[in-house]
Amino acid sequence: xxxxxxxxxxxxxxxxxxxxxxxxxxxxxxxxxxxxxxxxxxxxxxxxxxxxxxxxxxxxxxxxxxxxxxxxxxxxxxxxxxxxxxxxxxxxxxxxxxxxxxxxxxxxxxxxxxxxxxxxxxxxxxxxxxxxxxxxxxxxxxxxxxxxxxxxxxxxxxxxxxxxxxxxxxxxxxxxxxxxxxxxxxxxxxxxxxxxxxxxxxxxxxxxxxxxxxxxxxxxxxxxxxxxxxxxxxxxxxxxxxxxxxx
Numbered sequence: 001x002x003x004x005x006x007x008x009x010x011x012x013x014x015x016x017x018x019x020x021x022x023x024x025x026x027x028x029x030x031x032x033x034x035x036x037x038x039x040x041x042x043x044x045x046x047x048x049x050x051x052x053x054x055x056x057x058x059x060x061x062x063x064x065x066x067x068x069x070x071x072x073x074x075x076x077x078x079x080x081x082x083x084x085x086x087x088x089x090x091x092x093x094x095x096x097x098x099x100x101x102x103x104x105x106x107x108x109x110x111x112x113x114x115x116x117x118x119x120x121x122x123x124x125x126x127x128x129x130x131x132x133x134x135x136x137x138x139x140x141x142x143x144x145x146x147x148x149x150x151x152x153x154x155x156x157x158x159x160x161x162x163x164x165x166x167x168x169x170x171x172x173x174x175x176x177x178x179x180x181x182x183x184x185x186x187x188x189x190x191x192x193x194x195x196x197x198x199x200x201x202x203x204x205x206x207x208x209x210x211x212x213x214x215x216x217x218x219x220x221x222x223x224x225x226x227x228x229x230x231x232x233x234x235x236x237x238x239x240x241x242x243x244x245x246x247x
Contacts, residue, residue: 033070037063040070049243050144051076053235056083056105061090069094072109077143080107081136081235104136104234108143117146117245119173121238124162124189126155126179129204133234134178137200140238141176146245156184169193174241178234180204183215190224196244198237199226 012018033040045051054067064080064087071078072095080087081104088100088107099108121141125134131152141148151169154162162169162185169175170193177186178200186199199222201215208214212231219228229236 035066035070038067040067042071042074045076049246050239051078053140053239054078054080056080056087056107061087065090065094068109072111075111077112077145078107078109079140079143079235081105081140083107101135101139104132104139106136106139108139110143112145115145115147117173117242118247119245120147120149120171121174121176121241121245122169122172123148123150123176124154124169124178124185125150125152126177126181126185127204128153130178130180130202133200133202133232134176136234137176137178137238137241138234140235141241141245144239144242146242154185155179155181156188159188162188166192174198174244176200176237176241178202178237179219180212180215181206181209183218186219186226186228187222187224190222190226196241197224197226198240199228200234200237201228201231203232 009018009023013023031042033042041052054064056064068078068091083105085100088098091098091107095109097109101108123134123138125131134150138148138150151165172195174196175189175193176198177189179185180202183201186197190197199219201212201219203212205214216231219226227240
């Protein structure tokens with residue numbers, strides 16, 4: 001359905017041929033804006049709790065800018081993931097408030113600065129090489145209205161580094177853990193806390209690590225109780241953490 005169909009629904013509602021419940025149900029899927037190369041889902045935040053995100057890979061700067069313009073009209077918070085500085089410069093010409101996060105190659109436009117999450121989200125990285133994935137999760141969580149902190153390089157090769165921040169770790173409402181190599185850190189963290197832990201396997205590791213497959217399987221087989229997202233999917237972890245923190 002598009003905006004024209006929305007207008008028809010409103011006319012039916014005014015005429016009494018459509019109930020309030022039926023109207024609300026229809027509004028949850030409306031409207032989207034058809035740009036030809038993309039159909040922008042403007043009601044995703046109402047339906048899902050978070051707005052649509054823009055995946056930058058495979059899109060031209062012109063396409064990304066057009067999508068950003070469409071979303072910016074509605075004053076929603078915007079994130080472009082997996083992008084580059086050329087795209088950022090194009091967006092910055094139109095939106096001076098745009099910010100480029102070079103650690104994870106993401107662009108954000110933050111119109112709503114209110115933190116609406118019930119508690120805080122904490123992002124951990126096992127190693128320094130895992131920081132780009134962890135930062136994507138942190139930027140996403142913050143953009144979606146969560147107070148978000150990060151602790152980097154606390155992998156199991158030096159467990160005392162993790163334990164030194166145990167008070168902060170246990171104060172979080174949701175924890176995200178990014179780890180490559182053998183992917184052990186999320187299980188350790190989940191065994192120490194009583195809150196949801198979201199694990200992100202990263203593609204950082206040596207040969208038999210298989211580009212993230214080894215930590216992915218280790219996390220899926222954890223007995224500590226984890227939610228596991230796809231390899232290097234910092235955005236997905238940040239979005240899931242936000243949904244949990246808003247329950």
